[in-house]
Amino acid sequence: MDRNVDALDWTLLQSFSAVVEAGSLSGAARKLGQSQPTIGRHVKQLELVLGVDLFTRAPRGLVPTVAGLEIADMTRDMQSAATRLRRIADGKAGDLNGTVRITASVVTSHFILPRIIADMRQVMPEIQIDLVPSDTTENLIFREADIAVRMYRPTQLDVISKHICDQPMAVYAAKSYLDRIGRPETLEDAARLDFVGFDKSDVIIRVLNDFGLTATRDFFAVRCDQQAVHWELIRAGCGLGGAQTIIGDADPTMERILEGQLQLQALPIWLTAPQALRTNPRIRAVWDYLSEALVQQIDA
Template sequence: MDWKAVKFDWNRARAFLVTAEEGSLSAAARALGMAQPTLGRQVDALESELGVLLFERGGRGLTLTQAGLELLDHVRAMGEAAGRVSLAASGQAQSIEGSITITASEIHSAFLLPPVVARLRREQPGIEVEIVASNATIDLKRREADIAVRSFRPTQPDLIAKKIGDEIARLYAAESYLERIGHPRTPEELSGAAFIGFDTTDVMVDGLNRLGLKLTRKNFPVLTASHLVHWELVKAGAGIGIVPEAVGDREGGVRRVLDDLPPMEFPIWLTTHRELNTSRRVRLVYDMLAEELGRG
């Protein structure tokens, strides 16, 4: 089929693109912020419009057909072009009023961003703010967010970044849990303690062992990918966790574990798209985030 000769609705094409990239209608609906039945109707309408089957519907989800694979390359190129147009238009916007989307990890979204957003709302009430709290890397080039607070420096040439500081994290536990395990004072005494992990890899185990601990995977009986759930588990006494100083030190009933251990440092980078950096609104919010987050 000559895809270039076909004219179709971009909303339907975008529904197809995100569904193909996410692998299921439910995941695509979450990514686009729409109801799954609505998304499904858009994909079905595109298939009807083109007269081809784009997905094989099976028990294990959706699989692209050959026609779907061919169309995907064209629609992906359209999406990238649409993103460049949107970025260029947004970058030329000189009005302060309007919307801004900031993405950060769950822990940063919950504990670092609220004071900054409160100041922003006081000083610039015409700016509407959306916070995307996610531990996944949100795509700035696709306008999934305007500004990102990240722990790594971006490598894409279209993105600009500024390091605004280093976050210090330490081991924390509820006082009730430390009492239960005998208030350990040496790394060796933590060999039988329970830790709360983030995933099933050995990254956390290896990192803590480099600090002088002697842990194995058996020391991590509780796992969660959510930073907020991780923190709540620590507070509840389920085990020891890694928590930023700015969060852990101000919580009653929780204290540092082995305070003489070297702290863990994570850089904080503020990132935006190069074209968005010419927008007065984005520049204002970017500078305010850099000022406020850089204080710590």
């Protein structure tokens, strides 16, 4: 047994973590503000202490081994704790200058947040914004972000959250597509047209079933899981598809379908942040701004 477990120097882990993320010793050295030989030594020593090879040395950089990848999962946890620690400390120090990281679904990041962030920057120029578009699972949301904009109520315990608004949804199609195919006047008409679906999720199928239309996975003409691309497929005239009205109505090339007959359920918008960051004034400021801006965005 080689000394105490606690005696494992965290500096080695920090360097290791940076190498995994950067993909090279040099890159990691730049990230950490240190020199390449130092990082190289750290990695070498960590491999020595743990008795495991962590990387295979390749000419273009270091590629993690299987063991290296598993260990990287742990250092990622440490990394996210460390960055959050920094945020907490910043909050205590009362420093308003700095960065706030916002994560949101890809679609929201694409179509909704840019304008809001642009305005926010004018009001609070001392706060920089990092936007992280991501459709990752719930418990990984805060690995890289301070505030999350999500379409569901969070179930985690250590977060504060607020229901902002409900975004209305509607079914859209490209005008060019409708010109070619004809405009459906009844649900049955629509059922004969093409639909753009999701690859994995069966949300759309369930919605259609609710309206009395039998739909299976084969029902869809085109499928794509990336929601932003999903919308582009609809825009390009691949068929019908659902979208937030705030996105659909803003696009002059698009047209609502069966407005009265096919009412989709509104999408709830939740703002979420880790409990520990509630005292950070900078994050608080962005939170408050987003709360208002997202509502106005809908009303407009």
